[in-house]
Every structure is written in structure tokens, then in C-alpha cells.
Amino acid sequence: MDARTAARLPCPIQPEPPFRAGRATIDPATREAHFPGGCERLQPQNLKVLAALCAHRGQLVSRAELVERCWDGRIVGDDVINRSISMLRAFAERVGGFTIETVPKAGYRLVEEKPPRRSRTPLILGGLILVLAALAAWWFWPHRRTDPTAPVVALRAFTSNGERDSADLAAATTGALSTMLVAGSFHGQLLAPAGPGDEARSDLVIAGDVRRTGAAFVATVQVRDRRSGTLMFSRRYEAPAKTADLLPEQVGAEIASNLTGALALMVLDRRTSESPGFTAEKLKQIAITVANQDPLGAYRIAQRMAETQPNSLMTQLALAFDTSFALPAIPREERAEAVRRARLAADRGLRMAPDFGDTHAPWCFLHPSTFARGCEDRLRAGLRADPDAPFVPVFLSSLLFDSGRFEESSQFARLGLASDPFHPQKLRRVIRTAIVLGHTDEAAQTFAKAVRWWPRHSGIYADRLLGFALRGDLPGGEQALAEVPDGVFDATRMRLGAMFAAYRAGNMVRLRPLCLDPEGAYLLANFCLTALHLLRDDRSAAAVADRLFVRVTAPTPAAEEALWLDDPDLGMEPMLAAPAAAWLRADPRFFSWAERTGALLYWGRDRLPDFCRPPGEPVCGKLGRAGA
Numbered sequence: 001m002d003a004r005t006a007a008r009l010p011c012p013i014q015p016e017p018p019f020r021a022g023r024a025t026i027d028p029a030t031r032e033a034h035f036p037g038g039c040e041r042l043q044p045q046n047l048k049v050l051a052a053l054c055a056h057r058g059q060l061v062s063r064a065e066l067v068e069r070c071w072d073g074r075i076v077g078d079d080v081i082n083r084s085i086s087m088l089r090a091f092a093e094r095v096g097g098f099t100i101e102t103v104p105k106a107g108y109r110l111v112e113e114k115p116p117r118r119s120r121t122p123l124i125l126g127g128l129i130l131v132l133a134a135l136a137a138w139w140f141w142p143h144r145r146t147d148p149t150a151p152v153v154a155l156r157a158f159t160s161n162g163e164r165d166s167a168d169l170a171a172a173t174t175g176a177l178s179t180m181l182v183a184g185s186f187h188g189q190l191l192a193p194a195g196p197g198d199e200a201r202s203d204l205v206i207a208g209d210v211r212r213t214g215a216a217f218v219a220t221v222q223v224r225d226r227r228s229g230t231l232m233f234s235r236r237y238e239a240p241a242k243t244a245d246l247l248p249e250q251v252g253a254e255i256a257s258n259l260t261g262a263l264a265l266m267v268l269d270r271r272t273s274e275s276p277g278f279t280a281e282k283l284k285q286i287a288i289t290v291a292n293q294d295p296l297g298a299y300r301i302a303q304r305m306a307e308t309q310p311n312s313l314m315t316q317l318a319l320a321f322d323t324s325f326a327l328p329a330i331p332r333e334e335r336a337e338a339v340r341r342a343r344l345a346a347d348r349g350l351r352m353a354p355d356f357g358d359t360h361a362p363w364c365f366l367h368p369s370t371f372a373r374g375c376e377d378r379l380r381a382g383l384r385a386d387p388d389a390p391f392v393p394v395f396l397s398s399l400l401f402d403s404g405r406f407e408e409s410s411q412f413a414r415l416g417l418a419s420d421p422f423h424p425q426k427l428r429r430v431i432r433t434a435i436v437l438g439h440t441d442e443a444a445q446t447f448a449k450a451v452r453w454w455p456r457h458s459g460i461y462a463d464r465l466l467g468f469a470l471r472g473d474l475p476g477g478e479q480a481l482a483e484v485p486d487g488v489f490d491a492t493r494m495r496l497g498a499m500f501a502a503y504r505a506g507n508m509v510r511l512r513p514l515c516l517d518p519e520g521a522y523l524l525a526n527f528c529l530t531a532l533h534l535l536r537d538d539r540s541a542a543a544v545a546d547r548l549f550v551r552v553t554a555p556t557p558a559a560e561e562a563l564w565l566d567d568p569d570l571g572m573e574p575m576l577a578a579p580a581a582a583w584l585r586a587d588p589r590f591f592s593w594a595e596r597t598g599a600l601l602y603w604g605r606d607r608l609p610d611f612c613r614p615p616g617e618p619v620c621g622k623l624g625r626a627g628a
Contacts, residue, residue, distance in 0.1 A: 022097020404577020
């Protein structure tokens, strides 16, 4: 490494002043990190690496540069660097506010996070997987008995090392996968268990192995495109021996939820004029994107595909959806042009397939939330054109949830789950609406299934907590928090735990600073509204509401678009119409909050929230007139 490169990456040590990493302030002289809720001392080597990454936050720092500056150029193994990065990631989880990304074969990047809050995007998925799963159901449903292009999937019997427990678990995994594939929206032809002759005429081959490794069982699964040889999906699952009986269903749920996207690619590849090998390349790109959980990377891939295949329905929808999912990560100066191109792609997709319901959806995510009425109209039009549309019901459920129409939101959430009974995003929607509406048995049963299949899916736990917050059920929320496993949004969990403890003790000296922290988490703010009100501090609760109910409206459409481009996550807040906020709706500031979040504009006279159902709350008479 030359001198210029070395000089580019200073690695502050003891003489350097304190610096920030997310919510923590680190003093290099003492190696102490102070953050809300705690203080700890960093190991010297970890401190050097963190300081180097912070000095170039948002930028790539190569492994070679870290070695040169933080290990003084000594030869160190990959395991040494990996261990340091792993420990710093655990530190980031504890303090909150930043993450450390791995850039494959290049290095690392420290990324500052915004204060956690609900995203307006209703389904944060790998955007391409969402589009492809939707396309699969649309393509296959009317053709599943007659269409010779419907893919054939060969499921091999899972192998093992011959040890009895492993063999039993391998057989159970094969059976669970076979059952769960056909129970969902899979409309190809499944051959299970497949023999050599079956594989010869198949399109996809699913193979796996289960064996004991120490005190755990490990299952490895691969899905391969037989024609191109492309490895589409490869995953390793591990479960302790005491919970190994859950492993077969966890494997089945994930494969069943994602495989339809690959099937859609195959159908599109056969029905369009795409060049040979294009499908295989897309599969590789999707696998990379999903593995890295990188919405910006997915957006860049979608850009390239849309340019090379402008007449492909899949590529146009991928660009439209992926732009909306990645918008908060796209540099602000690029967002307007990105949205313009995505809107053109969405329009093209709708013209190509107006009878595919989900082509009506991207418009919603490419406009500010103040267009919610138009969004609902389009989604309902999509459902009329295509009653089997797999994601339109879930999009509708999310919009209605945000506007306080919880009963109808629950109906659409159930409809969406019916087509994909193992899909984590759809399970989440059912859980949260059931809790808000007080359907405790439905919520408990759905949650039990969800965590059985997806034990570490953070969104399932977050939406369950949100349901309790909107219902105003603090004991239920505290119990739900206790059931979140270690390693799942630990920093938020720590702050919520402190809030619940302060509330139970009636400790306002501790509760107020936690709730009024300007960087407080989204879930914390929702629970704090109820906690402060029950402890008779409505003044502080109103201050939390002022922070929670952010302005998205403006005097002109152009100004509203600018506000949205500044922060694409802004939108209507379900707490405004939730059962927990009944007391808040008697506050004279309620109309101001409803106006600035766009809720008043959406409600009008004809789309009023559930709290206006007969007999209705006192505010409802004025609400209809104000909305009109």
C-alpha cells in the first residue's frame, strides 16, 4: 500500500477527541463508550477498527487498509478481522444507531441509521422476489392444468449420515417440504420424492441433507435450475437438538414462500424473447441481493435489467417496486429522477398486463402518502381485475391499517394469508390487526405458527408489539417483549424494557427522558403515549405525539413531493385512530395532527376510521365536515 493510501485512513488512538458511533459517544483516551442505558469499555483493537470506520462513515474501507492502519501492517488472518467486526456488530446492536455492512470481496462500511420508525412501505421484501412471486401466481393459476410451460420441480429425498436421528429428521424434512409447497401458492408440477428419471424431465431440482453436528442438527438445502445449472438458492439451517423437531417446518416455510418467484422467472423466460441465459443471470443477481439484504443493490440491478429488457413485464415491475423499496437509501439528489423512471416503468407494466392485479400497486409506493385515496382506488381496481392477486390484499390491508380502518384491514390481511399461509409478511399483518381488534385467540394462534416457522424474524415480533401499543395494552406489550429472543432488535428491546420498568414503578424521573428522547424508537413512542397518559402526564404525551405525527402535507403538490423525497418513510400513523389514542382525540390539537399526517385528507366523509362507526366518538361529527 502506498503512502497516499495509508494517509487516507487515519485510525484515531488515544490523543484523539471523543467521537460518535450511532447513539454512543466513545472517548479514545479511556476507551469508554457511553450510550442511553449503559456504558462499556471497548477492547483496544476493536476501538481502532471502529474509529477507522467512523472516520470514513458511509465509505468503503478495505480489509487491507484496516490491517495497514489498525494492525500496523502485521500479517493477520481473516479470522482476526472477522472476530473484531463481529464484536463491533454486537456492540452496534446494543447501542443502536449504526450498522457495519460487509461489501463482499472488498471490505466494510459503517452506515448511520435514522431513528427507528415504521416504514411506509408495506412489505419490505427482496423486491424482485415479491414481484416474481406475484407473477407466478398470476401466470400459473389460469394455466396450471393445460399450460405445458408450467415448471416441473423434482424434490429429492433428503439424505443423512445414516445415524438414526438424522435419518428420521431428513425424512421429516422431505415430507414437510412436499406438504408445504403444495399448500401455498405453488402451481407448478411437483415430483416428490423424485427419482433419476423424474429429474431428467424437471426444471428445478431441490436437494438437501440433514445431519447432527455436535449438540445441533444442521440441514443444508439447494435449489438448482437443471437446464442452466444455476444454483438458485442455497441455505444452511441449524437447530439445537432439543428443538430439532421444528427444523422440517422451518425449511418448508422458507422454501415454499420463496420458490414461486423462481417459477415465475422460468415461465417469463419461456414466454418472452429474452436472450438465452438471461434468466440464469437474473437468478444469480437476486441471490446476491437477497443474501446481502441490500435494497440499493437490488435497485441498481433492476435498473440494468430494465434498460436491457425494456419489453419485459418482470423487469419493468422490478424497477418500479425496487425503486420504491430503495428510495430512502438512494442519494437525495438522485431520487426525483429515480422516481420519474420508476413511474414510467410502472405505467409500462400496467399497460402490458392490466389484468394482473399487482401491476396496479407500484403507483402507490411511487407517490407521497397524501395520494392515499387514489392509491386505495387503484388497489381496489387491481383486485376487481384479478381477484386472485396475491399481494394486492396485503397492500390494501396495510393502507387501511395506517388509516385506522382496522376491521377491513383485518379482512384483507386474512385474504392475503390464505394464498400464502407460511409467508412471514402476511402472517405479520394478521397478527397485528387481530391484536388491535382484541381477537386474542386468533392473534395467539397465528403468532405461535409464525414463530414456529420463522423463529428469528424480527418483523413478526415488531408487528406484534405494535399491535399491543395501538391497543394500549401495556401488560400485553411487556409480556410480548419478554418473548422476543436475544439478538432480535436488542437496542430497541433494551429501551422498551426500561420504559416498562419505569412505568410499573411510576418513576416519572426515568420515564420522561426515555419517552422524550428525540432519537427514541418508533415502538417506544407508541407505548409512551399510553404510559404517560395513564400516569397523568398528558403534557409529555402530547410532546411525544408531536414527534410521532410528522407533517407530510404542504400547500402545493410540488412541496408535498419534496417533503416525501426528503423522507420517503413518512405517512399516516395508525396510532392517530387506534383504540389507545381515544383520549388523544379529545385534545384540541387532534385536527392539526390529522391534517399534517394526511389522515384528514384521506378520511373525508366517506372513508372514516373505525372509531367513527356507530355510535362513534364525539369528534366524528366535526371530522366528516373537516375532511370534506
